[in-house]
Amino acid sequence: xxxxxxxxxxxxxxxxxxxxxxxxxxxxxxxxxxxxxxxxxxxxxxxxxxxxxxxxxxxxxxxxxxxxxxxxxxxxxxxxxxxxxxxxxxxxxxxxxxxxxxxxxxxxxxxxxxxxxxxxxxxxxxxxxxxxxxxxxxxxxxxxxxxxxxxxxxxxxxxxxxxxxxxxxxxxxxxxxxxxxxxxxxxxxxxxxxxxxxxxxxxxxxxxxxxxxxxxxxxxxxxxxxxxxxxxxxxxxxxxxxxxxxxxxxxxxxxxxxxxxxxxxxxxxxxxxxxxxxxxxx
Numbered sequence: 001x002x003x004x005x006x007x008x009x010x011x012x013x014x015x016x017x018x019x020x021x022x023x024x025x026x027x028x029x030x031x032x033x034x035x036x037x038x039x040x041x042x043x044x045x046x047x048x049x050x051x052x053x054x055x056x057x058x059x060x061x062x063x064x065x066x067x068x069x070x071x072x073x074x075x076x077x078x079x080x081x082x083x084x085x086x087x088x089x090x091x092x093x094x095x096x097x098x099x100x101x102x103x104x105x106x107x108x109x110x111x112x113x114x115x116x117x118x119x120x121x122x123x124x125x126x127x128x129x130x131x132x133x134x135x136x137x138x139x140x141x142x143x144x145x146x147x148x149x150x151x152x153x154x155x156x157x158x159x160x161x162x163x164x165x166x167x168x169x170x171x172x173x174x175x176x177x178x179x180x181x182x183x184x185x186x187x188x189x190x191x192x193x194x195x196x197x198x199x200x201x202x203x204x205x206x207x208x209x210x211x212x213x214x215x216x217x218x219x220x221x222x223x224x225x226x227x228x229x230x231x232x233x234x235x236x237x238x239x240x241x242x243x244x245x246x247x248x249x250x251x252x253x254x255x256x257x258x259x260x261x262x263x264x265x266x267x268x269x270x271x272x273x274x275x276x277x278x279x280x281x282x
Contacts, residue, residue, distance in 0.1 A: 024046055026049075026050060027046070027049065027051065028053040030053045031057065032054075036059065036062045036063055037062055039054070043066040044066055048090075051096040052067075053096070054097075054099050055098045056102070057102055058104060059105065060104025064109045067090045067094065068116055091116045091117045095120060095143075097113065097117070097120060097123050098122070099126075100125050107127060110125040111133065115138065118143070121141075121143050121146070123141070123146070124192060127149075127150040127152050130151060134172070134174035139178055142182065142184070145184060145186045146185075147182065148189035148192040149189070149190070150193055150204070151175065151190045151191075152204060153172075169211060172205055172206060175205065175212070176205070176213070177215055179219075186224065187223060188219070189226040191229050204229060205227075206233070213239060217246045220249070221249060222247050223249050224250075224253075226252075227254075227256075228254055228256075229256060232258055232259040233255065235258055236258060236267065237267060252274055253271065
């Protein structure tokens with residue numbers, strides 16, 4: 001592994017290139033110990049980016065603005081045969097974006113990527129709350145195949161009074177409706193990075209049919225579903241029957257269905273043979 005000084009020197013050299021990195025379409029700098037400013041400077045040199053892996057880095061507001069915002073880069077005009085500034089917006093081309101375990105990222109930034117990247121297929125990020133998802137813009141990423149985020153319920157929905165519970169359920173249904181628009185989704189992780197966050201006791205979405213799971217009927221391509229947590233769901237045979245009927249390609253479900261082992265066994269019998277772990281990210 002490169003030292004911090006070596007990483008910084010490489011990125012500093014790239015950032016000072018007089019020409020855009022016009023041929024570079026994939027960039028993997030996960031665990032790179034360099035600043036948000038330097039990472040952003042490198043991204044500014046790229047004209048057409050399809051894959052960016054930046055997990056466990058200082059990827060933050062500056063990098064976010066570079067990907068989302070409109071800008072220009074120096075590129076070859078084949079008709080003129082000269083180098084000229086050309087407009088570019090990286091978020092329109094990006095297909096793979098891993099920005100999980102990046103402490104400078106906010107839920108609003110994460111959701112903006114989902115609303116601004118129409119070709120995004122593989123996305124991994126950190127915590128967003130149910131409330132943030134419900135209030136966010138409609139998602140543009142209809143090509144999404146793998147989505148790994150941490151959807152966090154700020155409050156424990158199992159202990160809410162009736163009024164609070166109704167309000168939360170309304171917000172949660174909005175979140176389910178957004179997820180249901182991703183009809184090409186093959187892998188869905190709702191508790192990505194909970195161990196790193198130290199929030200294993202935090203709840204995610206309530207996955208009962210009446211709470212909104214039934215709104216995910218459009219995810220016919222779903223193969224892997226994960227909701228790992230130390231807090232069990234309150235799913236039962238109704239949810240198992242629904243999954244068996246609506247997710248015909250499901251092969252792997254990982255998470256605590258119910259705190260009652262007998263109830264879990266009944267659900268597993270209904271859904272059929274499935275894997276007990278989720279395959280590695282592409």
